[in-house]
Amino acid sequence: MRIVVTEFMTLDGVMEAPNEWSFLYWTDEIAKFKLDELMTTDVQLLGRVTYEGFASAWPERTDEAGFADRMNSMPKYVVSKTLKNADWNNSTIINKNVAEEISKLKEQTGSDILVAGSATLVRFLMENDLVDEFRLLTYPIVVGKGKRLFSDGQAASLKLIDTKTYDSGVTLLRYEPDRK
C-alpha cells in the first residue's frame, strides 16, 4: 500500500485548525475530491492529536454520501507513545517500533494508507522516507499563526505530478518524493 499524506494548508504553510479558515472556500468539487479520496483509502494512519480530534467528532456524524460511515468503519492506526485507549471503532495503537510497524502496513496489499493532519507524524514519515504522495489543498489565505505542515529542519525534494484549481481559489498540489 502507498502512504498518501493529504492536507488542508494555508498559503503560509499552516495546517492547524482548518475549521478556522477553510470553510469559506469549500466547494462541491472539493467535497467530491475528499469523498473519492476516502473511498479509495483502505487504512488511515494518524498522529495522536488528529486522531483524538477525529475520534471525538466522527462517531456522531452521518451523511448521505457515506463519508462519515466510511470514516467510522475503516481501520485506523494511531501513532502515540502516550495514548492508553483508542476507543473509536476499528482503531489500533502503534506505540513502539513505529517505522517497522508502518513499513509492515505498507507491505500489505491494498490501495492507500491515508494520513490527514498529523504534522508530527508526517515529519517522522518524511524522515524515514515512508511517504509516497503529498496532496496539498492550498487555500488562498495567509493566517499568520498556527502549526505548519513543514517545520524547521524538515527538508525534501519533490516531483510535481498534478495540479487542479477549484472555483474558490483553492489549488490542489500533488507531489511524489523525488527519489533519485
Next chain:
Amino acid sequence: MRKIIVHEFISLDGVIQAPGGVDEDTEGGFAHGGWTQPYWHDEIGAHFGQIFADADTLLLGRKTWEGHGAAFEPNPAEDPFAGFKKYVVSNSLKSADAWRNSTLISGDAIEEIRKLTSQPGKNIIMDGSSVLINTLIENDLVDELALHVYPLVLGGGKRLFPNGKRVNLKLIESAALPTGVLYQRYEPVRE
C-alpha cells in the same frame, strides 16, 4: 492606480532566502542558496516579461537592493531593471549611489510608499526584500503576489509571510511548468 506587485521564488515551506545563488544570502547559516537553479524553465522568464511590461519602478529592501546593485551597476547592458526607477528602503544607508537611478527612502517608509503608489506611473515591482515585504503585507500595501512555487521543502530560512497577519486572497492565475514549478498569482480581497 498603480499596483505594488511582489514577485518571489518560494519553496513549499514558504522560504524565499537566496533563491538564485550559493552566496546570495547565507544569513542564519542558510546553506541551500541557489535552490531554484535545477528547475529553470523559459516560462519563468516569460512571466517576468509580463510583469516588467506593466511596471516602471522597483522597490527593494537594503539587502536585495545591494545585491542587485552589485550585480548590475558594473554591467548596465545586462541590467533587466535598466529602464526602471529604483527605490531602496533603509535607515542605515547614507546614499543610494551604488546603483544608478536609485532613490533612498528612510524615516516613515510606509508613508513614503503610500505617496509613491498615489503618483502616476506604471506598476511597482518588489522581489526578495523579506523584511520590507513583511512590513508591507502587515500594512496591506501589497496589491498582487506573483509566486513561483518550487517543489522543495527547505527546512528553514527567511519566509515571505509575517507572523500574526491574516490576509484573505483571491487566486487570479495558476499554471504548472514542466519542471515542477507552479506559477500562482494572488490579489488581496479588500472589503
